[in-house]
Amino acid sequence: MKYKAVIGLEMHCELKSNSKVFSRSRNGYSKLPNSNVCPFDLGFPGTLPSLNKLSVKQAVMMSMVLNCKLPEYMLFDRKHYFYPDLPSSVQLTQNTLPVGTDGAIEIECGGRRQTVYIHDIHLEDDAAAMEHFEDTSVIDYNRSAAPLLELVTQPCLHSAEEAVAFLEHMRSAYKYCGTSEADTSKGQIRCDVNVSIMDEDASEFGTRVEIKNVNSFGNVYDAIKYEVRRQSELKAAGRYDEVVQETRRYDEESGTTQRMRSKENAVDYKYFPDPNIPRYRLTPEWVESIRKEIPRLALERKDLYTGNYGLSEYDASILVREKEISDYFEKCIELGMDPKEACNWITVNIIAYMNKNELTIDEVFLRPEHLYFITENVKKGTISSKQAKEVFFKVLEEKKEPSAFISKENAQISDEGELEGIIDGILAANPGEVEKFQAGKDKLFEFFVGQVMRQTRGKANPILTKELLHRKLGR
Amino acid sequence: MTYMEKSVEELHELLITGAVTPKELLEEALQKSHEIQEKYNAFITIVDQAEAGEVSEHVLSAIPYGAEDLYSTKGILTTGGSEALCDYVPFFHAAAVDRLEEAGAVLAGKTAMDEFGIGTTGTTGYTGEVRNPWDSSRICAGSGAGSACAVAAGVYPFALGTDTGDSIRKPAAYCGIVGYKPTYGMISRHGVFAGVSSMDHCGVFTRSVADAAIVVDAMKGTDIDDMTTWDTSDVHLRDALTGDLKGKKLCYVKELCDIANYPGADEQLKAHLANFMEKVEMLRAQGVQVDEVSVDRALLEAVPSVYLVIGAAEISSNLGGITGLIFGPRGEGRSWAELMKDYRTKHFGSLTQRKLVVGSYVLQDENQERYFRKAQRARRVIVDTWKELFRSYDAVIQPAGTGPAKHSDSALDPHTEGTEALEDAMLIGSFGGFPSITIPDGFVEGLPVGMNITGRIYEDEDLLNIAYGIEGMMDYKGRIAREVK
Structure with a gap:
């Protein structure tokens, strides 16, 4: 011009x-x-x-x-x-x-x-x-x-x-x-x-x-x-x-x-x-006293996130767009989470969940403490990162503490080998049902799922269970 | 003597002992209102539908009173003396009216006044001229003409007024009664139509200093709706009245009060100032120290124009909201601007319109420094001069105005050159927000005249006590106006 x-x-x-x-x-x-x-x-x-x-x-x-x-x-x-x-x-x-x-x-x-x-x-x-x-x-x-x-x-x-x-x-x-x-x-x-x-x-x-x-x-x-x-x-x-x-x-x-x-x-x-x-x-x-109440503002936070935490310009921008999200992120860091990991959880999973359910981050049941607990368990090897994601959604769906889904007894059995052993045993014990199912009695599929659940007291990963059953039963 | 000619405390005694009922009091007040209305045109609304109060321990319980029509009254027409608001019925009470209602007092009338409290004659309200109960060819002065007239004529023991320049203190003098304007901010202005906000005071007309103390005791105090109110919980006006003037030091200003200032003075002015000096001597004889002090005459002469400029400026601002859009009879026109112009042109009186023009002019960007700000600085200098006097003296006394009530036809009045400063000297009390009271102190040509006493800001107890002491040395308390012609 x-x-x-x-x-x-x-x-x-x-x-x-x-x-x-x-x-x-x-x-x-x-x-x-x-x-x-x-x-x-x-x-x-x-x-x-x-x-x-x-x-x-x-x-x-x-x-x-x-x-x-x-x-x-x-x-x-x-x-x-x-x-x-x-x-x-x-x-x-x-x-x-x-x-x-x-x-x-x-x-x-x-x-x-x-x-x-x-x-x-x-x-x-x-x-x-x-x-x-x-x-x-x-x-x-x-x-x-x-x-x-x-x-x-x-x-x-x-x-x-x-x-x-x-x-x-x-x-x-x-x-x-x-x-x-x-x-x-x-x-x-x-x-x-x-x-x-x-x-x-x-x-x-x-x-x-x-x-x-x-x-x-x-x-x-x-x-x-x-x-x-x-x-x-x-x-x-x-x-x-x-x-x-x-x-x-x-x-x-x-x-x-x-x-x-x-x-x-x-x-x-x-x-x-x-x-x-x-x-x-x-x-x-x-x-x-008023000066003390002024929070750190977006631009300053963004500089901190990119400079000190090594986040990308893009991720930092998403985090600081709303103060509540940024505060959530900072709480995670304060609890000891890795900044990049916290950023991923928030920008990928939490924000998507918020958008889908039209919630603000403060209305999301899963708090930074929960997120920290889940990631700590991954770190300790109690659950896999795949399980972590499942626990994450369980917490959101059932509005229960993550410990409800992670504790030793309650932890989901998502280990393929362990489930395979259980399923093999059940199929061996019910040859008649196996035969009928294979002959076309579809309803019996739920019977096998039920048996697995009974034996694992409900802890078997249902998706994995169904997958394995289909594979083993051949249909 | 009728009941309504008695003092508040006398009436309370009669009510408590059952010698008179609340209903009898109210009926008498209403009946007298109608009589006085006939003769002097003192009311805008006589509250015929008022309900008699109940007797309680409060000294004001069941006592009928009047309020100047600038005080908003819930469900009762409140016009501010203006045709522009001739159909305005507020849905809330002014704070002062609320407090009197809590005390049990009974509102029996809305008194006539100059339009929006702007005038000084009591003749510019849309309901017409208020006549003086001592001589109906004379005015009561304004703006609180109706309230002064009603109290002087014995309609009730007290009536509310507002004092912006000297709107309580001048009419009180003309009607031979007490007019008290407390320190600025002592009584909430919430619900009282605004005139000159920086000088508007609520106050009261009574026939004795004690009654003035009682009424203001009931109305004063902080109010969330008026940020200029101050904490008066330590102030107890009635209780502080002892009449003991020992050690009090008073002064009067030579440039105002000395007859030598007025070469060629007419007989009336001579009599008025002689009466004042007689009272000064009376005080001295009683052992009260009264000194003559000197103040720069130029300063005193500036008072009327300072008031005109600041007053008109604030009035033009405060009346901006009277547009006929939300209340008042709506104007005609094809646009909002035409509606407003038509309404304001049709329904504002000529004096009000003049003030609006002056006010608007002195506030204009190119004029503000030359007029408005200069006037504000002059006001400050005048107030500081008075504050300086208060370092040495407990009160400044002066004759109220230049003589007794003036005629409605001003041609009938004598006029002495150079009396403007004296005529308007009570405005200084408004400039500084000082507590100021006028009490009757004698008669000139058979008509009452008053003495004005102005004290230190916030020291209303002290001021009223001085007034109470002086009142006690004279015999003008509780007088009821009688036609003298």
Whole structure:
């Protein structure tokens, strides 16, 4: 491409908590409109904000994840605009003193590491959700006053790929920290994208266009691609003056961006500090205790897995995709399992089982302790690796401790030689039945299986037993 | 003397001994409400369907009271004095109303007021002008005109008000009663329509300092729904009233109170300030130290404009939610913006609209530094000046306003140049969130005037005790308004 793209992102992410950031109503996704609302959420006269301490904690945590500078105290500003999704016409946000400023975070894009610089991150409340029909609009206030963290990057990204990599990175960070479900399908992440282009060797940025309310990462990608192309084509055609500083919106259907309002019509939000929320001091002790709760994040874990444990880039990526899986893996290592072996069990067997049964790893009955027990038995020679796999599935199926299937008495007889001896004895003791079966009485097959089971008290490997019987009986 | 002209403690005694029943009290309050409504237009809603309370140990049990119509009342129309909310019935009580209900007090009326508590005259509410019970050609001042009128006229012993500038303390003075605004955050504002959030105070009109203490005792304290409330569990206002002023040091500001500041003063102002100085001498004679102090006049003169800028700014923000979409008679138009514009244009009074324009202007990005932030800094300097006074003095006293109640036709009032600072000096109590109380301290031209006493933040016990002591040296407690014409 002829021009360099300059991209800045604003990423809004809904936080996870029981109650909303400024009110007592439930904070949670609900399909039933207007079921999680209280007078404050509807802007009833005389209602006042009550700040949720958990939201502040989560905001501080994410500020630290982004290596931002923390303020001495929390301060909220009123941002004013008229729109039916904002019942009080006041959004409480942090304009003067955001919870984080001047941050930087390392991400990975296409196998390369790069640093993304953060302008600021601030805590605010969400507006209601609206749906527009031909001649009417409906409002769902469930989201009203729900906690929202908005982070603003510096204009330091240069492609749609980088932008999406950053968003993916942040989505993972939110999930790892447990601060948000970060589910775009529930509208929990929304983005504004700033795009401009410039000559490769230019020192000044071009004209910036803002694309508002892009609600999926796919759309972010497409919107950037489209907008860069649009601006580039105009510039190439000598019509760069047609690129004006304005706000556009992304139209999913046509895959294009369209003008919403020009800079001249920009809204003056008339920010001023909210008098209803007294300044809330962030004590160093509290901040430190929050810092201690930040888990190691995906990229760092990936480096550890490839660097220290010798896992492949691919396997490590699978393990860190979800924190719960990564935690499971790390627990296995902690118990003493070989990293590669643990990785194999998880990436090959457990994840397949999870997918098939639509379970999360925390819902899988087989815990790291179980996996460790099974592999230890292989190591001790109590069971073969083939048996280990059988025990693994037994544990999952019957939801019983693996010891139930491994202990000396209960261990399955899967030794071919041992079973062969038993079967030979049974066939020799029942010549009449053998003859009848061979003459065509199929039902008798189950009789022989039963005999083997009786003699082994059910421990004979049923598959192997049937295989051997077929072989010996000749059909 | 009718029952409703008595004090809370007297009524409690009568209820406990069975000399009067809760039903009799309520009936009298309602009947008087209707009479006063006829004469002075003091109510927006008279709660005829109210149920008589039950007598309990609580001194407020079964006592009827009124609340300014800015207080949300569950199931009872709450308009804030605005046509824009002329059909709004909240489904929750304001926290203060809740607490009074717990104490057993009986809400018998919603009183008239300036629209959204914005005005200072009691004449801008959508239900019309509230007239003064001492002289119906005069105003009660605002915004709490209806509450002041009702208490002064003997409808009930107390009524709730809100004080943002001097909306309790000025009407109290004009009506010859007590008006008390406690320290900011002492009473939860939850459910009280917001005006200027950084200066909005809940408070009360009564006919005695003791009653004011009792009512605020029942309403005060932390509330999960108002983050600016503070822990008052150690504050016991009524119990702290001893009337002992020994060792108390008071002061008044020369630049406000000295008649020499007003060359060409009219007779009324002269009488008003002379009355105040008489009371100063009375205090001194009783052994109370009262000093004259000096404050930069420029600072005092800045008070009205500082209030205008900050007040209008916050009002414009707080009224943003009154759009006619969720409540209020919905406007007409083809888009949401048209609906809102139509509704706000049609139903907001002209004073409110003026405040919205000013507020919006001073908050605009290009104007904010020049007006709003500058006003905030000036407010800080003024408050610090008063805090400095409180290092040496227990309270600052002053005459409330520039004289007795003004006429609704302002042309009938005398006017002396340069009195704006005195007229608005009680705003300083709101700027700093200081506890401040007005008590009646005499008559000028047959009409009541008041003395304002402002104390240190959080030291409401001390302030009320000073007021109680001064009240005890005079003979204006418990007066019921009588037409003087």
